[in-house]
Amino acid sequence: MLRHVRDVAKPDMFFWTGDNSPHNVWENSEEEVSNSLLAVTKLIKEEFKDAPIKVYPCSGNHDFWPVNAENFAEPYENAHLKKYSKAWKEWIGDEAYETMRRWGYFSMDFRKADGGIVQRGSRVIVLNTQ
Numbered sequence: 001m002l003r004h005v006r007d008v009a010k011p012d013m014f015f016w017t018g019d020n021s022p023h024n025v026w027e028n029s030e031e032e033v034s035n036s037l038l039a040v041t042k043l044i045k046e047e048f049k050d051a052p053i054k055v056y057p058c059s060g061n062h063d064f065w066p067v068n069a070e071n072f073a074e075p076y077e078n079a080h081l082k083k084y085s086k087a088w089k090e091w092i093g094d095e096a097y098e099t100m101r102r103w104g105y106f107s108m109d110f111r112k113a114d115g116g117i118v119q120r121g122s123r124v125i126v127l128n129t130q
Contacts, residue, residue: 019063023062033064045090059129078104109122
């Protein structure tokens with residue numbers, strides 16, 4: 001599918017909205033959920049590495065374990081966010097990375113892969129869906 005996107009659809013950008021682990025939420029493990037998202041991250045990086053496609057990642061509510069029960073009261077305490085933000089840093093940049101690893105959300109300029117602005121003053125806002 002990613003090769004088709006890269007070679008046939010040829011988009012300027014790719015919005016990836018998460019929810020990568022199986023949705024059998026009471027049978028999942030923390031490791032399985034993290035590994036699912038990180039495996040898809042790796043696949044996207046491999047397939048798009050030489051393509052002019054800007055990737056905008058967003059974790060879904062099923063990319064945390066236990067689902068819908070995470071405590072975000074303290075910054076930097078969420079193990080999933082530490083892993084995901086580090087894996088996505090090259091896509092989202094330093095400023096968004098800092099906010100992502102603290103709270104799971106971020107915003108950034110809406111740009112193409114070549115750095116060109118899509119619309120002056122526009123931003124991509126990624127919410128924490130947990």
